[in-house]
Amino acid sequence: MTVATMVTLATLVGSGLWLLLDEDRPRTVLGAGLLGHGAVLLVTLQGRAGDAPLADVGTTTSRADAVPQALALTAIVIGLAMAAYLLALLRASEDAVSGPDGDAPTPAGPTAAPAPPRTDDPSGRPRDGGATPTPTEVRR
């Protein structure tokens, strides 16, 4: 393990943990991702380095150990799925928090009827366009 990889590993894990502790939820997702990548890097670094582990490249002894690469690949796939899921979850969770009971009180009337599901509205703005944006929307 060279110094460069060790520094990379420490940076990934360290900044991952730092971001995880952040109050801002999107940053925690980023933190979880970095931490995961740190773990994947450590897995990749195990085992022998060498030629590409293909049948017609190098000799049995000169080829790199393929097992950690297989493990890392699996972990990356799972990590990507988790990150995507987590982002979708955060979006939904913000909607739930700023939804009917988390909103600032709106005047009774047609707009006070159950809010239209915002998840299928890519702009993230209320459809009627008349209401003032909630604090969450301002932040976005």
Next chain:
Amino acid sequence: MTDLLLPLLVAGPAVGAGLTLLVPRRRTAVGTATALVVLAAAAGLLVTTAGGGRVVLLVGGLQAPLGIALVGDTVAGIAATVSAAVLLAVQVALRGTPADRWVGTRPTVLVLTTGVMLAFVTADLFTLFVAFEIVLLASYGLLTRDADRGGIRAAPTYVLSNLVASSVFLLAVAGVYGATGHVGFAPVAEAWPTVDPTLRTVIVTALGLVFATKAALLPLGVWLPAAYAALPPVLGAAAAALLTKVGVVALIRLVTVLDPDPLATDVLLVVAVVTMIGGVVVALGERSLHRVLSAHVISQVGFMVVGVALVDVVGLAATMLYLAHHVLVKGALLLVAAGVVARTGTLALRELRGLQRSAPLLAGLFLLGAAALAGLPPTSGFVAKVALLRASIGADAWLAVAGMGSASVLTLVSMVKVHTALLGDGHDARASSRATGGTAATDGARAERGATVAAAGLLATAVGVSVFAGPLHDAALRGAATALDTPGLITEVLS
């Protein structure tokens, strides 16, 4: 031939999940049939391994250090059988519930089962990691399906704490591979004594933390009550019965394969005692039925882990007995809660007054389950707790004995508190909710019937556990001896 039971156990629910999606109109039938197949496979594994010994399958026929090994022993057999029983009960009880309106509910529960079964029978650290991820992703799906139930708000904590645990798990797997050149239990166990003691301690600690998070040991189990309470009670039954048990079985594998030093298991014992008491204290403060039951899951896991921390045959056997009892009874109690919801539309203890009179069957089932949970004789809880107490006394673990005593008394208090809430002359809340009529009322009646039947079935099985406690305990003893016999595992898998 019997080794084919292992892939059937894992792939069965996965195929079932696919079929349920292919024929969504028949999802009740397909889901129930799949659960029956899984139950048959699990029972087959239990019967095959009851005499001690293992079933080994090298996936794809690849020889051991290269391929992935699946190993079924009595530990896996007992855990898989009771889990499959709960799966079946949940598939029956889902009928007519609001949760079943989403086509994806049954497939997701089946995928969850796939992960759970894989975690029980795998003999490979990395496969265990994958199994955990399958379980988690499925449980995230269930948890966040009903956004208005607060699940969405409970989810980020749950997901993040489990995501961190997964990363630590992966770091530990990297450590194991770096130290031994393997991730399979058998080759790792073979190379383990030659590994540097400091590195061994680091790896065991990391894995212990991960599995403790999955098993919801305090203080790492803080994610549990909010997450479970956000689930509809039917799915709560699946989660409470299956999720944490994966962590317990993983802890069993950890202490048997990686041979931790006595200090580590002493710490585990203390954590277990703190967990069993802390869980009940949380439960005492809760005011709704399924929150009380969810908090008790934490406490019960503490009981199970005591047996694991003793690391001897008697302790592990007691843990297996307790696990069987707990999964069945906890599943049944949460299904009773599902029945109560279907009937009254609420789970707040304050509003459940009079249930004893208006729904004597549900209240009676609850009383039976509560007695078992508190460990009153002659229920399965009593049998399991006696086994655990004898194991602790035999190992001079007096802290555990004291902890179990106090936790049991507090559990009884908590259960009496809940049952008292069901007595008395309340108005029947159902009368108002059902009076609205229409399909909602028939669905409610159907859901209540399903939940009652499923809960009664699970409780009957739990009664079976106490009736056949002798033979079951003998089988658990032989299974524990097998699980602790690491040299046997090494020869069987590697030869």
